[in-house]
Amino acid sequence: MDPQVSNGAGLQDEYITDLLVFGFLQNCSNYKFHKELEVLGHELPVPAHLWEDYDDELQTDGNRSSNFSRGRREADEETEVQRRVNDSPQMSDSQRQEEIIQNIARRLAEVGDSMESSIHPGLVNNLALQFRNVNLSEEERREHLAAALQQVMQTFPQDMAEEKTMLMLAMLLAKKVADHTPSLLRDVFRTTVNFINQNLLAYVRHLTRNETD
Template sequence: MEQINGSVQMESALLYTFLEVSSDFKFREQLYSLQSQGIVPFPEISVRGCDDVELQTDGNRSGHLQNGELVLDPEVNEEVIRIIAAQLAEIGDQFDKEIKARVVNDLVQHFLNENLSREEITRCMSEAVEGLARAIPLDMEKEKAMLVLAMVLTKKIANTMPSLLQHVFSTTVNYISQQLHNYIVRMLR
């Protein structure tokens, strides 16, 4: 897998941290190998498309412009991501038991199918998330539910077959980047 580029660094960091703080994950070694391979963008994460981000002087958020793009200070950004990921992981633990094994096993089979393109697998992930969002009663905004469901599916697929983590991680980051990027930017503000 290629290194994560700037447009998906936030999504990658959020998913990685979500997985790291989630309960009951069986792919610890594979998860940490993502960081050593440069797939996870810590410590520097950039926020693209945030022309109206407020930079505060109270120590909560700080950053600077680099090539016209806001770059948050790594320690601050990592801490914000950790807090949000932990909150999302708590929600994910509640969703976890609602997700049927059949949905996970179907996705595992798609990831194992070498004839499917990256776009087709991302579409399968999207369809699974949307189906779960319709099937599970949710007391939260749709974007948050879809984000958590995508990340929980990633965890469940990797728990089922840890060797798929890198592939499912990159697919989920791609899905989140395409479908939920603006929501994540708003959430991290």
């Protein structure tokens, strides 16, 4: 499989998934793991501009600003992304792809915000308990994430394409586990990235190509 997203200088698949999951978590509303996400952002090769003015978007209690303000800001950001992607000849292929992936992550996070209340707390509690088990291998963690995802898929409204639903729900489950136990963020992030790379990588590449074309 070609490891590049597009011909020429592009982003590696692993980095694309890192950026997608990180962007999803960053754009979710009302999460409880801001400090842990900031630490993770500095550990990953996340573009510095994704952190610019980020603290200004947080309320004093650590939550993101209101949905109304957030919606207006995201609309402005999306317009700016498109302008930068379309009008900046100086932007490299990698920079264009980073902007596009962040835009995809933002849209998926909006869907996740509207759907997270339908995920049963007991399922999240059980998944968080599994991730707290230090004796589990990474493969076993992926299996538990996959099992939880299948449970959610069975009761989820089927108004989106199956692969898009799986991608959004896998990241939403990561968000819910990190909300439940913020110290698990790094572990659940890595397992979710590995799960996506193993099961949904072709779809992620397809999404990115469609936005690039």
